[in-house]
Every structure is written in structure tokens, then in C-alpha cells.
Amino acid sequence: MEDIKDFGLEELKESLLNKGYPRFLARQVFSWIYGKRIEDFSLMTDISRKARKFLENNFYISGLKLLEKETSIDGTEKFLFRLRDNSTIETVLIPEGKRNTLCISTQVGCRFRCAFCVSGINGFKRNLKSSEITGQYLEVSRFKKTKPVTNIVFMGIGEPLDNFDNLVKSIGILTDPSGISLGKKRICVSTVGIIPELKELIALNLGVKLSVSLHSADAFKREKLMPIAKKYPLDELIKVVKDFCRKIKVPLTFEYILIGKVNSSRQDALKLAKLTKNINCKVNIIPYNPSSYFKWLKPSSEEIEGFSDVLRKYNLLFTLRKPKGWDINAACGQLRAKFGCK
Numbered sequence: 463m464e465d466i467k468d469f470g471l472e473e474l475k476e477s478l479l480n481k482g483y484p485r486f487l488a489r490q491v492f493s494w495i496y497g498k499r500i501e502d503f504s505l506m507t508d509i510s511r512k513a514r515k516f517l518e519n520n521f522y523i524s525g526l527k528l529l530e531k532e533t534s535i536d537g538t539e540k541f542l543f544r545l546r547d548n549s550t551i552e553t554v555l556i557p558e559g560k561r562n563t564l565c566i567s568t569q570v571g572c573r574f575r576c577a578f579c580v581s582g583i584n585g586f587k588r589n590l591k592s593s594e595i596t597g598q599y600l601e602v603s604r605f606k607k608t609k610p611v612t613n614i615v616f617m618g619i620g621e622p623l624d625n626f627d628n629l630v631k632s633i634g635i636l637t638d639p640s641g642i643s644l645g646k647k648r649i650c651v652s653t654v655g656i657i658p659e660l661k662e663l664i665a666l667n668l669g670v671k672l673s674v675s676l677h678s679a680d681a682f683k684r685e686k687l688m689p690i691a692k693k694y695p696l697d698e699l700i701k702v703v704k705d706f707c708r709k710i711k712v713p714l715t716f717e718y719i720l721i722g723k724v725n726s727s728r729q730d731a732l733k734l735a736k737l738t739k740n741i742n743c744k745v746n747i748i749p750y751n752p753s754s755y756f757k758w759l760k761p762s763s764e765e766i767e768g769f770s771d772v773l774r775k776y777n778l779l780f781t782l783r784k785p786k787g788w789d790i791n792a793a794c795g796q797l798r799a800k801f802g803c804k
């Protein structure tokens with residue numbers, strides 16, 4: 463038996479065709495599961511009885527088990543899901559005005575060990591299957607019938623480009639018109655800068671947005687914060703990013719976690735302004751959310767003000783984000799760690 467949610471639409475068409483069923487059956491199934499949210503083949507009434515029996519005997523429809531849900535005083539909700547192999551993943555829903563953005567995980571654990579991130583502490587366990595990636599959207603949507611998810615960011619646990627095939631398949635499922643039909647511009651893929659896959663993503667031209675974790679415009683400091691930057695250096699990453707802006711013509715976002723006394727000086731801001739000068743981008747400045755796992759400091763209000771001053775002086779488009787869900791361990795990996803999950 464195979465999980466039907468692990469099939470992209472084209473894969474399912476091929477698989478059904480090979481078993482003697484018409485290709486359009488795949489679109490019917492997609493529309494029931496992802497459009498009408500029916501997860502029982504016997505209820506798919508426009509499908510012939512014979513085909514339904516075949517589906518029941520050859521496929522199953524998986525779901526994620528909700529272990530815990532926490533809600534912050536700012537409205538941020540955090541979901542802890544258990545997978546079939548007992549691994550756990552986190553998904554965070556962030557309300558902001560009319561938007562309801564879902565931050566989705568792509569891996570169990572992470573191999574990249576960024577110096578400020580709880581998800582990297584226990585290392586990497588495995589890639590999520592596409593059913594487990596899209597499953598986060600489907601499960602959270604059940605709770606949010608009145609205020610549906612409007613946007614998706616692939617910014618939860620794991621590095622999306624390190625699970626490239628399942629990421630691309632999931633984007634295909636989330637945007638397919640016969641099902642969830644989410645607008646491509648409502649999806650953002652975040653990366654630490656895995657250059658070969660980033661180039662592949664640009665070549666595929668999926669129409670989704672891109673967000674690059676920068677965290678310092680100084681190559682040496684960045685390598686200290688993000689060890690992967692030693693393999694994929696900042697100057698090469700910037701070349702690829704410029705290529706993305708030329709080809710895709712959608713403004714890019716740089717993420718910058720502002721850590722007290724680390725990357726928060728006026729000099730750091732000046733380097734950031736210079737580095738991003740000719741790039742069609744916006745920078746998200748996120749003041750560090752302290753965690754008991756690290757010694758890093760929250761930036762002082764003077765540091766935040768000084769940093770912002772320099773960016774304003776150089777006309778850099780930036781947003782100073784308030785830390786979200788600080789009272790519910792909303793920084794990625796913190797809820798799993800609290801529950802002792804590996």
C-alpha cells in the first residue's frame with residue numbers, strides 16, 4: 463500500500479494509467495482530497511465503484527497526529543505533530559492583519575547547525591515526505607475554517623532546499639487548481655543558501671518567492687553564525703541571488719536575526735546596506751528571541767535604533783519584526799525540545 467498523498471498529480475496520473483485506469487481519475491482524487499478535504503475513498507461519489515475499490519486496495523490516505531497546540535497572547539499558534547515513525551515536527555501559524563501565514567517544516571531535525579537555532583541541536587533525522595509537508599497545511603486548515611491560511615513560508619524546522627524533490631512536489635500540490643489552489647506568490651521558500659539547489663530552483667521558475675537567511679553581511683561573522691557559509695560563501699551566494707532577481711523579477715527577502723553584541727552594530731548595518739545596494743530586496747530584521755539553549759543576547763533598544771538609523775540613511779527597504787509567540791517557545795525547534803522530542 464502506498465500513501466496517495468505522496469504522489470504529485472502527474473505521478474498519480476502515470477501510476478493509475480499503468481494500472482489500467484484513466485488519467486483523469488488522478489484529478490478527481492486530487493479534487494476530493496485537497497479541494498473537498500474528503501479522506502475516505504468510499505465517499506468520493508463521482509468515482510466509479512470499481513475505481514474506488516481499486517484505490518482502497520492499493521492506497522491509503524495519511525494524516526498527522528496533533529500532539530500539542532499552544533497559543534501565544536499575540537495570536538501566534540504553534541502545533542506539534544507526531545508522524546507515523548513517532549518523529550515530531552512543528553508548524554507555526556502567524557496572524558498579521560488580513561494574513562494568516564503558516565510556517566511549515568520540511569525535515570525532522572536539521573543538519574546545518576546554525577549557531578542560534580534549536581532545530582539544529584540534535585542534528586538531522588530524515589527528510590519529510592511530501593504528504594507530511596502538505597499534511598501540515600491540511601491539518602492546520604481544519605482548525606482555521608473561519609480564518610483560513612493565506613500564505614505559506616517554508617521556514618520551519620529543516621532546510622527546504624536540502625529536501626528539494628519533496629519541496630517542489632509539495633509546491634505543485636499546494637498550488638494545483640484542482641485542489642488547494644494557493645497562489646504561487648503566496649508561497650515563500652526560505653534558504654540558508656544551498657547554491658546548487660538554489661540554482662535549480664531558479665531554473666524551474668516556479669513563481670514562488672524566495673527568502674535568504676543572511677544574518678550578517680560580513681563573510682567571517684556569517685560563517686561563525688552559519689557553518690554552511692564556509693561551503694557556500696557569501697560572495698557566490700550574492701551572485702546567485704542577483705541572478706534570481708534578474709530572472710524571476712520578484713523582490714527577494716533577506717532574513718537578518720539581530721543578535722545583541724554580535725551583528726547589531728552600526729558598522730554591521732553599513733555592511734548590510736552596501737551588500738544589498740543593487741539588489742531588488744527587502745530585509746526582515748528580527749530581534750533575537752532569547753533561548754535557554756544559547757548564550758546569545760537580545761539586542762538592546764539602542765542597538766536596534768542605531769542599526770535601523772543606518773539602514774534608513776541608506777534607503778534600504780526593511781521591516782523590523784516583533785518577535786512572535788515569545789511566550790510559547792515559537793522560535794523553531796523550541797516546542798519539540800520542550801517535549802523532549804528528538
Ligand code: SF4
Nearest residue numbers: 572575576579582620
Ligand atoms: S536556521 Fe534553518 S538551516 Fe539553520 S539550523 Fe535552524 S532549521 Fe537548520
